[in-house]
Amino acid sequence: MTILKDVLAELVGMFLGDARLAAAILIVVALSAALIDVAGVEPLIGGGVLLVGCLSLVVESARRSGRRAAGS
Amino acid sequence: MFTWSTAAPAISAAFLASLVEVVEAFTIVLAVATLRGWRPAALGTAGALAVLGAIVLALGPLLDRVPLQLLQLVIGILLLLFGIGWLRKAALRAAGVVPLHDEDAIFAAETVHLGEEARRRRTSLDWIAGIAAFKAVLLEGLEVVFIVIAVGAGRGLLGAASLGALAACALVLVAGAIVHRPLSRVPENTLKFGVGVMLSAFGVFWTGEGLGIEWPGHDLALFLFAALFLAAGLLGSALARRAITEVAQ
Numbered sequence: 623m624t625i626l627k628d629v630l631a632e633l634v635g636m637f638l639g640d641a642r643l644a645a646a647i648l649i650v651v652a653l654s655a656a657l658i659d660v661a662g663v664e665p666l667i668g669g670g671v672l673l674v675g676c677l678s679l680v681v682e683s684a685r686r687s688g689r690r691a692a693g694s
Numbered sequence: 695m696f697t698w699s700t701a702a703p704a705i706s707a708a709f710l711a712s713l714v715e716v717v718e719a720f721t722i723v724l725a726v727a728t729l730r731g732w733r734p735a736a737l738g739t740a741g742a743l744a745v746l747g748a749i750v751l752a753l754g755p756l757l758d759r760v761p762l763q764l765l766q767l768v769i770g771i772l773l774l775l776f777g778i779g780w781l782r783k784a785a786l787r788a789a790g791v792v793p794l795h796d797e798d799a800i801f802a803a804e805t806v807h808l809g810e811e812a813r814r815r816r817t818s819l820d821w822i823a824g825i826a827a828f829k830a831v832l833l834e835g836l837e838v839v840f841i842v843i844a845v846g847a848g849r850g851l852l853g854a855a856s857l858g859a860l861a862a863c864a865l866v867l868v869a870g871a872i873v874h875r876p877l878s879r880v881p882e883n884t885l886k887f888g889v890g891v892m893l894s895a896f897g898v899f900w901t902g903e904g905l906g907i908e909w910p911g912h913d914l915a916l917f918l919f920a921a922l923f924l925a926a927g928l929l930g931s932a933l934a935r936r937a938i939t940e941v942a943q
Contacts, residue, residue, distance in 0.1 A: 625828075
Protein backbone atom coordinates (compact mmCIF):
# COMPACT_ATOMS: atom_id res chain seq x y z
CA MET A 623 0.00 0.00 0.00
CA THR A 624 2.85 2.38 0.82
CA ILE A 625 4.38 1.76 -2.61
CA LEU A 626 1.04 2.41 -4.33
CA LYS A 627 0.65 5.62 -2.32
CA ASP A 628 4.20 6.67 -3.26
CA VAL A 629 3.50 5.96 -6.94
CA LEU A 630 0.31 8.06 -6.84
CA ALA A 631 2.14 10.86 -5.01
CA GLU A 632 4.91 10.72 -7.64
CA LEU A 633 2.38 10.94 -10.49
CA VAL A 634 0.56 13.88 -8.89
CA GLY A 635 3.88 15.58 -8.12
CA MET A 636 5.07 15.10 -11.71
CA PHE A 637 2.26 17.19 -13.17
CA LEU A 638 0.86 19.22 -10.28
CA GLY A 639 3.96 19.83 -8.14
CA ASP A 640 3.17 23.56 -8.03
CA ALA A 641 -0.64 23.84 -8.05
CA ARG A 642 -0.60 27.55 -8.89
CA LEU A 643 1.70 27.08 -11.87
CA ALA A 644 -0.31 24.07 -13.09
CA ALA A 645 -3.57 26.05 -12.88
CA ALA A 646 -1.99 28.96 -14.77
CA ILE A 647 -0.75 26.61 -17.55
CA LEU A 648 -4.24 25.10 -17.89
CA ILE A 649 -5.75 28.61 -18.10
CA VAL A 650 -3.32 29.57 -20.90
CA VAL A 651 -4.20 26.37 -22.83
CA ALA A 652 -7.94 26.95 -22.29
CA LEU A 653 -7.59 30.58 -23.44
CA SER A 654 -5.80 29.50 -26.64
CA ALA A 655 -8.42 26.82 -27.31
CA ALA A 656 -11.25 29.32 -26.72
CA LEU A 657 -9.67 31.87 -29.07
CA ILE A 658 -9.41 29.27 -31.84
CA ASP A 659 -12.61 27.27 -31.34
CA VAL A 660 -15.04 29.81 -29.83
CA ALA A 661 -13.85 33.23 -30.99
CA GLY A 662 -12.81 31.80 -34.36
CA VAL A 663 -9.51 33.71 -34.58
CA GLU A 664 -6.70 32.54 -36.84
CA PRO A 665 -5.22 29.34 -35.24
CA LEU A 666 -1.71 30.78 -35.44
CA ILE A 667 -2.78 33.71 -33.22
CA GLY A 668 -4.07 31.18 -30.67
CA GLY A 669 -0.70 29.45 -30.99
CA GLY A 670 1.09 32.74 -30.32
CA VAL A 671 -0.99 33.24 -27.18
CA LEU A 672 -0.10 29.69 -26.07
CA LEU A 673 3.62 30.20 -26.68
CA VAL A 674 3.89 33.69 -25.16
CA GLY A 675 1.67 32.67 -22.22
CA CYS A 676 3.84 29.65 -21.39
CA LEU A 677 7.09 31.64 -21.74
CA SER A 678 5.70 34.35 -19.43
CA LEU A 679 4.72 31.70 -16.87
CA VAL A 680 8.29 30.35 -16.76
CA VAL A 681 9.72 33.82 -16.10
CA GLU A 682 7.00 34.94 -13.68
CA SER A 683 6.88 31.75 -11.59
CA ALA A 684 10.68 31.75 -11.16
CA ARG A 685 10.65 35.47 -10.26
CA ARG A 686 7.78 34.95 -7.79
CA SER A 687 9.52 31.99 -6.12
CA GLY A 688 12.73 34.01 -5.85
CA ARG A 689 10.92 36.90 -4.16
CA ARG A 690 9.09 34.53 -1.84
CA ALA A 691 12.34 32.81 -0.85
CA ALA A 692 14.02 36.20 -0.33
CA GLY A 693 11.14 37.36 1.87
CA SER A 694 11.10 34.29 4.12
CA MET B 695 9.08 7.48 -41.73
CA PHE B 696 10.43 10.21 -39.45
CA THR B 697 12.59 13.22 -40.16
CA TRP B 698 15.70 13.95 -38.14
CA SER B 699 14.41 17.43 -37.27
CA THR B 700 11.71 15.68 -35.19
CA ALA B 701 13.63 12.56 -34.22
CA ALA B 702 16.77 14.32 -32.95
CA PRO B 703 14.97 16.43 -30.28
CA ALA B 704 12.83 13.41 -29.27
CA ILE B 705 15.81 11.08 -28.91
CA SER B 706 17.98 13.65 -27.13
CA ALA B 707 15.14 14.66 -24.76
CA ALA B 708 14.53 10.99 -23.88
CA PHE B 709 18.28 10.39 -23.48
CA LEU B 710 18.98 13.42 -21.27
CA ALA B 711 15.85 13.03 -19.13
CA SER B 712 16.59 9.34 -18.63
CA LEU B 713 20.20 10.15 -17.75
CA VAL B 714 19.02 12.39 -14.88
CA GLU B 715 16.45 9.88 -13.60
CA VAL B 716 18.72 6.83 -13.93
CA VAL B 717 21.53 8.62 -12.04
CA GLU B 718 19.06 9.29 -9.18
CA ALA B 719 17.82 5.68 -9.13
CA PHE B 720 21.41 4.37 -9.37
CA THR B 721 22.37 6.24 -6.18
CA ILE B 722 19.70 4.37 -4.18
CA VAL B 723 20.44 1.02 -5.83
CA LEU B 724 24.15 1.51 -5.05
CA ALA B 725 23.32 2.32 -1.40
CA VAL B 726 21.31 -0.92 -1.23
CA ALA B 727 24.11 -2.90 -2.87
CA THR B 728 26.75 -1.39 -0.58
CA LEU B 729 24.73 -2.23 2.52
CA ARG B 730 23.36 -5.68 1.61
CA GLY B 731 25.15 -6.81 -1.56
CA TRP B 732 24.02 -6.90 -5.16
CA ARG B 733 21.36 -9.64 -4.76
CA PRO B 734 18.55 -7.53 -3.16
CA ALA B 735 19.60 -4.54 -5.29
CA ALA B 736 19.38 -6.56 -8.52
CA LEU B 737 16.10 -8.27 -7.51
CA GLY B 738 14.45 -4.95 -6.59
CA THR B 739 15.68 -3.33 -9.81
CA ALA B 740 14.54 -6.27 -11.96
CA GLY B 741 11.10 -6.24 -10.30
CA ALA B 742 10.65 -2.53 -10.95
CA LEU B 743 11.83 -2.84 -14.56
CA ALA B 744 9.28 -5.65 -15.06
CA VAL B 745 6.47 -3.42 -13.71
CA LEU B 746 7.61 -0.52 -15.92
CA GLY B 747 7.76 -2.84 -18.94
CA ALA B 748 4.22 -4.04 -18.18
CA ILE B 749 3.01 -0.41 -18.00
CA VAL B 750 4.54 0.34 -21.43
CA LEU B 751 3.09 -2.86 -22.94
CA ALA B 752 -0.35 -2.04 -21.52
CA LEU B 753 -0.28 1.62 -22.59
CA GLY B 754 1.15 1.05 -26.10
CA PRO B 755 -1.93 -0.61 -27.68
CA LEU B 756 -4.25 1.81 -25.82
CA LEU B 757 -2.46 4.84 -27.29
CA ASP B 758 -2.92 3.43 -30.80
CA ARG B 759 -6.70 3.63 -30.32
CA VAL B 760 -6.72 7.31 -29.33
CA PRO B 761 -7.27 9.73 -32.27
CA LEU B 762 -3.96 11.45 -33.10
CA GLN B 763 -5.18 15.02 -32.51
CA LEU B 764 -6.62 14.16 -29.08
CA LEU B 765 -3.44 12.26 -28.20
CA GLN B 766 -1.30 15.27 -29.18
CA LEU B 767 -3.48 17.63 -27.12
CA VAL B 768 -3.48 15.47 -23.96
CA ILE B 769 0.24 14.66 -24.16
CA GLY B 770 1.02 18.28 -25.04
CA ILE B 771 -0.77 19.56 -21.94
CA LEU B 772 0.90 16.93 -19.72
CA LEU B 773 4.27 17.90 -21.24
CA LEU B 774 3.62 21.57 -20.49
CA LEU B 775 2.73 20.75 -16.86
CA PHE B 776 5.77 18.50 -16.46
CA GLY B 777 8.30 20.43 -18.59
CA ILE B 778 7.59 23.92 -17.26
CA GLY B 779 7.68 22.50 -13.72
CA TRP B 780 11.15 21.03 -14.40
CA LEU B 781 12.37 24.21 -16.06
CA ARG B 782 11.15 26.36 -13.16
CA LYS B 783 12.84 24.11 -10.60
CA ALA B 784 16.10 24.03 -12.59
CA ALA B 785 16.02 27.83 -12.93
CA LEU B 786 15.51 28.17 -9.16
CA ARG B 787 18.35 25.71 -8.45
CA ALA B 788 20.63 27.66 -10.81
CA ALA B 789 19.67 30.86 -8.96
CA GLY B 790 20.46 29.29 -5.58
CA VAL B 791 16.83 29.51 -4.37
CA VAL B 792 16.46 25.71 -4.21
CA PRO B 793 19.46 23.58 -3.12
CA LEU B 794 21.19 21.48 -5.79
CA HIS B 795 20.65 17.71 -5.84
CA ASP B 796 23.57 16.13 -3.94
CA GLU B 797 24.02 12.44 -4.88
CA ASP B 798 26.69 11.87 -2.20
CA ALA B 799 24.38 13.24 0.52
CA ILE B 800 21.44 11.18 -0.79
CA PHE B 801 23.63 8.05 -0.82
CA ALA B 802 24.69 8.63 2.81
CA ALA B 803 21.14 9.44 3.95
CA GLU B 804 19.69 6.36 2.22
CA THR B 805 22.31 4.09 3.82
CA VAL B 806 21.44 5.42 7.31
CA HIS B 807 17.70 5.26 6.56
CA LEU B 808 17.88 1.60 5.49
CA GLY B 809 19.67 0.61 8.70
CA GLU B 810 17.17 2.50 10.88
CA GLU B 811 14.20 1.05 9.01
CA ALA B 812 15.46 -2.50 9.55
CA ARG B 813 15.92 -1.89 13.30
CA ARG B 814 12.52 -0.20 13.67
CA ARG B 815 10.50 -2.82 11.79
CA ARG B 816 12.59 -5.81 12.93
CA THR B 817 12.34 -7.18 9.41
CA SER B 818 15.01 -8.76 7.26
CA LEU B 819 17.33 -6.03 6.00
CA ASP B 820 17.57 -7.83 2.64
CA TRP B 821 13.82 -7.45 2.17
CA ILE B 822 13.81 -3.74 3.07
CA ALA B 823 16.86 -3.16 0.87
CA GLY B 824 15.20 -4.91 -2.08
CA ILE B 825 12.00 -2.88 -1.62
CA ALA B 826 14.04 0.35 -1.47
CA ALA B 827 15.73 -0.50 -4.79
CA PHE B 828 12.35 -1.49 -6.29
CA LYS B 829 10.73 1.79 -5.23
CA ALA B 830 13.62 3.98 -6.42
CA VAL B 831 13.72 2.39 -9.87
CA LEU B 832 9.91 2.34 -10.18
CA LEU B 833 9.42 5.99 -9.17
CA GLU B 834 12.28 7.37 -11.27
CA GLY B 835 11.33 4.99 -14.10
CA LEU B 836 7.76 6.31 -14.20
CA GLU B 837 9.11 9.70 -15.26
CA VAL B 838 11.26 8.04 -17.94
CA VAL B 839 8.25 6.08 -19.24
CA PHE B 840 6.16 9.24 -19.41
CA ILE B 841 8.88 11.21 -21.20
CA VAL B 842 9.52 8.42 -23.73
CA ILE B 843 5.78 8.11 -24.47
CA ALA B 844 5.28 11.88 -24.52
CA VAL B 845 8.06 12.75 -26.94
CA GLY B 846 7.61 9.61 -29.04
CA ALA B 847 3.90 8.82 -29.30
CA GLY B 848 2.74 11.79 -31.38
CA ARG B 849 4.93 11.02 -34.41
CA GLY B 850 5.57 7.27 -34.26
CA LEU B 851 8.90 7.81 -32.53
CA LEU B 852 8.33 5.51 -29.54
CA GLY B 853 11.07 3.12 -30.67
CA ALA B 854 13.57 5.92 -31.27
CA ALA B 855 12.79 7.60 -27.92
CA SER B 856 13.08 4.23 -26.15
CA LEU B 857 16.52 3.78 -27.70
CA GLY B 858 17.53 7.17 -26.30
CA ALA B 859 16.36 6.09 -22.83
CA LEU B 860 18.10 2.70 -23.07
CA ALA B 861 21.34 4.38 -24.15
CA ALA B 862 21.17 6.56 -21.01
CA CYS B 863 20.62 3.45 -18.82
CA ALA B 864 23.58 1.71 -20.43
CA LEU B 865 25.81 4.78 -20.00
CA VAL B 866 24.95 5.14 -16.28
CA LEU B 867 25.43 1.41 -15.64
CA VAL B 868 28.85 1.40 -17.35
CA ALA B 869 29.95 4.60 -15.58
CA GLY B 870 28.60 3.28 -12.24
CA ALA B 871 30.38 -0.06 -12.68
CA ILE B 872 33.66 1.76 -13.36
CA VAL B 873 33.59 4.36 -10.55
CA HIS B 874 31.53 2.25 -8.10
CA ARG B 875 30.25 5.29 -6.19
CA PRO B 876 27.38 7.80 -6.61
CA LEU B 877 27.68 9.70 -9.91
CA SER B 878 27.82 13.07 -8.17
CA ARG B 879 29.88 14.75 -10.91
CA VAL B 880 27.07 14.54 -13.45
CA PRO B 881 25.97 18.16 -14.09
CA GLU B 882 22.44 17.24 -13.07
CA ASN B 883 20.90 20.70 -12.92
CA THR B 884 22.30 21.67 -16.32
CA LEU B 885 20.78 18.48 -17.75
CA LYS B 886 17.47 19.20 -16.00
CA PHE B 887 17.49 22.74 -17.38
CA GLY B 888 18.04 21.37 -20.89
CA VAL B 889 15.37 18.69 -20.51
CA GLY B 890 12.88 21.21 -19.08
CA VAL B 891 13.53 23.42 -22.13
CA MET B 892 12.98 20.54 -24.57
CA LEU B 893 9.88 19.15 -22.85
CA SER B 894 8.29 22.62 -22.67
CA ALA B 895 9.04 23.15 -26.38
CA PHE B 896 7.46 19.77 -27.21
CA GLY B 897 4.52 20.69 -24.97
CA VAL B 898 3.73 23.89 -26.89
CA PHE B 899 4.28 22.09 -30.21
CA TRP B 900 1.97 19.10 -29.46
CA THR B 901 -0.68 21.19 -27.68
CA GLY B 902 -0.76 23.55 -30.66
CA GLU B 903 -1.05 20.68 -33.14
CA GLY B 904 -3.80 19.17 -30.97
CA LEU B 905 -5.65 22.51 -31.20
CA GLY B 906 -5.34 22.42 -34.99
CA ILE B 907 -2.47 24.90 -35.34
CA GLU B 908 -0.08 24.38 -38.24
CA TRP B 909 3.21 25.78 -37.00
CA PRO B 910 5.28 27.67 -39.59
CA GLY B 911 8.32 25.59 -40.50
CA HIS B 912 6.56 22.49 -39.11
CA ASP B 913 9.02 20.42 -37.02
CA LEU B 914 11.68 23.12 -37.23
CA ALA B 915 9.45 25.31 -35.02
CA LEU B 916 10.56 23.02 -32.15
CA PHE B 917 14.07 24.52 -32.30
CA LEU B 918 12.72 28.07 -32.11
CA PHE B 919 10.47 27.13 -29.16
CA ALA B 920 13.44 25.50 -27.40
CA ALA B 921 15.56 28.64 -27.88
CA LEU B 922 12.74 30.81 -26.48
CA PHE B 923 12.20 28.55 -23.45
CA LEU B 924 15.96 28.54 -22.81
CA ALA B 925 15.94 32.34 -22.82
CA ALA B 926 12.85 32.42 -20.56
CA GLY B 927 14.45 29.96 -18.10
CA LEU B 928 17.68 31.98 -17.96
CA LEU B 929 15.73 35.23 -17.50
CA GLY B 930 13.59 33.68 -14.73
CA SER B 931 16.73 32.39 -13.01
CA ALA B 932 18.41 35.83 -13.23
CA LEU B 933 15.31 37.56 -11.79
CA ALA B 934 15.06 35.05 -8.92
CA ARG B 935 18.77 35.53 -8.16
CA ARG B 936 18.36 39.33 -8.22
CA ALA B 937 15.44 39.15 -5.77
CA ILE B 938 17.63 37.24 -3.30
CA THR B 939 20.62 39.54 -3.79
CA GLU B 940 18.50 42.67 -3.24
CA VAL B 941 17.17 41.37 0.07
CA ALA B 942 20.67 40.27 1.19
CA GLN B 943 22.13 43.80 0.61
